[in-house]
Amino acid sequence: AQSVTQLGSHVSVSEGALVLLRCNYSSSVPPYLFWYVQYPNQGLQLLLKYTSAATLVKGINDFEAEFKKSETSFHLTKPSAHMSDAAEYFCAVSRYGATNKLIFGTGTLLAVQP
Amino acid sequence: GAGVSQTPSNKVTEKGKYVELRCDPISGHTALYWYRQSLGQGPEFLIYFQGTGAADDSGLPNDRFFAVRPEGSVSTLKIQRTERGDSAVYLCASSSRDGKNEQFFGPGTRLTVL
Numbered sequence: 001a002q003s004v005t006q007l008g009s010h011v012s013v014s015e016g017a018l019v020l021l022r023c024n025y026s027s028s029v030p031p032y033l034f035w036y037v038q039y040p041n042q043g044l045q046l047l048l049k050y051t052s053a054a055t056l057v058k059g060i061n062d063f064e065a066e067f068k069k070s071e072t073s074f075h076l077t078k079p080s081a082h083m084s085d086a087a088e089y090f091c092a093v094s095r096y097g098a099t100n101k102l103i104f105g106t107g108t109l110l111a112v113q114p
Numbered sequence: 115g116a117g118v119s120q121t122p123s124n125k126v127t128e129k130g131k132y133v134e135l136r137c138d139p140i141s142g143h144t145a146l147y148w149y150r151q152s153l154g155q156g157p158e159f160l161i162y163f164q165g166t167g168a169a170d171d172s173g174l175p176n177d178r179f180f181a182v183r184p185e186g187s188v189s190t191l192k193i194q195r196t197e198r199g200d201s202a203v204y205l206c207a208s209s210s211r212d213g214k215n216e217q218f219f220g221p222g223t224r225l226t227v228l
Contacts, residue, residue: 004156036219043118043205044157044219090156100209101147101170102217104156 002027002093006105014113019078021108023065023091026072033074034092034102035065044090050074061085086112116140118220120206126226127196135191135223139208146189147217148181149205157205163189164211196227 007022025031035047048059055067065076074091088109092102119138127133139146145164149157159173163183171181178196183189193200203224207217 041221043221044207046216046218049216092156100145100217101159101162101173102149102157103159104149106154106156 004105137206143208
C-alpha cells in the first residue's frame with residue numbers, strides 16, 4: 001500500500017523567506033511523486049513531478065523538490081516566497097501501472113506574511 | 115485548448131435525494147478519474163476510467179455511488195439516497211495515456227447535502 005504524510009498542516013513564512021513544505025511517503029514499489037497547489041476556489045494545479053529520472057525536480061514558479069529514497073522524502077522548497085504563493089499544497093504518490101491513481105496527503109496551507 | 119470542466123459548480127440537495135455530477139475531460143484524454151475532497155482533507159480516489167470502462171472502482175465508498183462514461187469522453191458520477199456525509203467537493207481529472215500520469219484537474223463540484 002502507498003501513503004503520504006505531510007508534516008505541518010499550516011506553515012507561515014515572511015515574504016522573501018525560504019519555503020519548505022515536508023512530505024514523506026510510503027511505498028513498496030518505486031513511486032511516482034507529485035506536488036499540487038490549490039488556490040482558493042480553484043482546481044488542483046501540478047507544480048512538479050518525480051517519475052524516476054533526476055532526483056532533483058524543478059517545477060513552475062521556482063519551486064523544486066528532491067527525491068531522497070533513503071529518507072523516503074520529497075520535500076518542496078522555494079528560495080524566496082511571494083505573496084502569490086499563499087495556497088494549499090498537496091503531496092501525492094502513485095505507481096506506474098494499470099490505475100495510476102493518486103494517493104494524496106492531507107495538505108499544507110501556506111501563508112505568506114508581508 | 116479547454117481544460118477539464120465540471121458541472122454544476124455547486125449543488126445543494128436534501129438528504130435522500132439523487133444527484134448527478136458531470137465531468138468533461140480534456141479532448142483526447144482517454145483516462146478519467148473521480149476524487150472526493152472533504153473539508154480539511156486531501157482528495158481521495160473514487161474511480162478510474164480508461165476509455166468507456168471502469169478500470170478501478172475500489173474507491174467508491176458504497177453501492178450508492180456509481181459512475182459512467184458511455185462514450186469514453188464525458189463522465190457522470192451518480193449518488194443515490196444522498197446522506198449528509200456525502201457533502202464534499204467532487205473533483206474530476208483526466209490524463210493522456212502516455213505513461214507520465216500527469217492528471218489535469220477540473221475546478222470541482224461542491225455538493226452540500228442538507
